[in-house]
Amino acid sequence: MLGNSQSGSHLPGYTSNALRLFLEGLEQVRESQVLDVGSICGDNITFFARRIKRLYICDMFFHLSRDSRGILPPNQIWKHLDYPPHSFDGILLWNLIDYLNDSQVGRIAALCHDMLKPEGMVLASLAGKSMSGTVPCYFAIKDRFRLEINPKPEIGLSLHIRSNREVLELLSLFTPEKSYLYQNGIREYLLRNN
Amino acid sequence: MLGKDKNIKTRDESIVTYGGAVSSEEKTVIGKQITIEGTVRGKEDLLVEGSVKGSIELAGNHLTVGLNGQVEADIQAENVTIRGHVTGNVDALAKVSITKEADFNGEIHAKSISVEDGAYLKAVIELEKEPQMKNIRPVKLGDKAASDTSAKPAILTSEADKAK
Numbered sequence: 001m002l003g004n005s006q007s008g009s010h011l012p013g014y015t016s017n018a019l020r021l022f023l024e025g026l027e028q029v030r031e032s033q034v035l036d037v038g039s040i041c042g043d044n045i046t047f048f049a050r051r052i053k054r055l056y057i058c059d060m061f062f063h064l065s066r067d068s069r070g071i072l073p074p075n076q077i078w079k080h081l082d083y084p085p086h087s088f089d090g091i092l093l094w095n096l097i098d099y100l101n102d103s104q105v106g107r108i109a110a111l112c113h114d115m116l117k118p119e120g121m122v123l124a125s126l127a128g129k130s131m132s133g134t135v136p137c138y139f140a141i142k143d144r145f146r147l148e149i150n151p152k153p154e155i156g157l158s159l160h161i162r163s164n165r166e167v168l169e170l171l172s173l174f175t176p177e178k179s180y181l182y183q184n185g186i187r188e189y190l191l192r193n194n
Numbered sequence: 195m196l197g198k199d200k201n202i203k204t205r206d207e208s209i210v211t212y213g214g215a216v217s218s219e220e221k222t223v224i225g226k227q228i229t230i231e232g233t234v235r236g237k238e239d240l241l242v243e244g245s246v247k248g249s250i251e252l253a254g255n256h257l258t259v260g261l262n263g264q265v266e267a268d269i270q271a272e273n274v275t276i277r278g279h280v281t282g283n284v285d286a287l288a289k290v291s292i293t294k295e296a297d298f299n300g301e302i303h304a305k306s307i308s309v310e311d312g313a314y315l316k317a318v319i320e321l322e323k324e325p326q327m328k329n330i331r332p333v334k335l336g337d338k339a340a341s342d343t344s345a346k347p348a349i350l351t352s353e354a355d356k357a358k
Binding site for chain 1: 307308309310311312313314315316317318319320321323
């Protein structure tokens with residue numbers, strides 16, 4: 001059995017080494033700015049807002065889900081990431097890549113590449129099928145970089161399972177610094193823009 | 195002058211002030227059918243269930259945007275609770291609380307924040323920093339918490355791979 005489940009979660013948590021490295025990298029930057037494009041999670045907002053200068057929130061799961069229901073024309077979704085180039089020292093892609101097709105991953109990688117400052121970092125986490133089949137989930141930061149994994153309401157998006165090589169190829173605009181595979185099947189990639 | 199629990203309606207761009215001799219427990223309500231354009235300024239707590247466009251200034255008091263509230267305004271208050279729809283910048287001396295029903299678009303400056311999972315935000319958040327928050331204890335790989343069964347991942351790539 002992996003780590004203990006917390007209240008409200010039925011999925012095993014784990015301690016994130018990539019998150020620790022991501023934060024240590026941000027601590028080297030004066031007045032750091034981070035963009036979180038994952039699901040809205042109060043714990044994560046509090047965690048980062050207390051530690052960095054400015055936290056930008058744009059829930060791309062929400063926009064992707066609306067897009068999949070035809071509320072917005074395809075490809076209009078990217079207009080939500082309308083931040084100027086070289087804005088961020090770090091971008092959090094919590095579990096997002098699993099729910100994008102290859103074309104969409106390429107698009108968001110290019111956008112992140114533009115939005116990141118030189119030497120900026122991307123933290124991408126992939127749950128894949130590790131979490132109770134294909135139930136969508138989101139990560140919530142608890143004490144000391146421990147991540148709780150919570151199920152999300154149905155978001156109507158297809159899960160795309162990829163090998164490590166495929167993920168790195170799709171994110172080849174960035175230099176991989178560290179990748180981790182945990183016993184619970186979750187993968188984390190810490191990438192740098194250089 | 196607006197009193198306790200009185201609904202407010204103004205047609206033209208205006209400055210609305212309220213909060214005379216009332217206790218701190220009293221709260222003014224801008225009801226569902228009320229639309230205000232202009233500046234709302236006061237010295238007591240305010241609940242917005244209607245529509246406000248312009249600015250809201252409640253120095254030392256609590257603004258609540260209710261489930262039906264539609265606010266397009268820059269907001270200054272001691273505490274701000276958002277349950278409805280807000281577009282604008284929020285400057286809170288103390289805390290901003292955002293519930294899961296909220297739809298917020300704008301910037302937040304505050305001392306602290308709480309956000310319920312499921313809320314929608316497109317936001318920039320900047321908290322007033324306390325000096326001791328700088329000291330984050332890093333997790334050492336040898337620590338118990340980092341070396342329990344779930345926390346010893348396989349490293350798939352490293353900087354050494356880049357040299358290959």
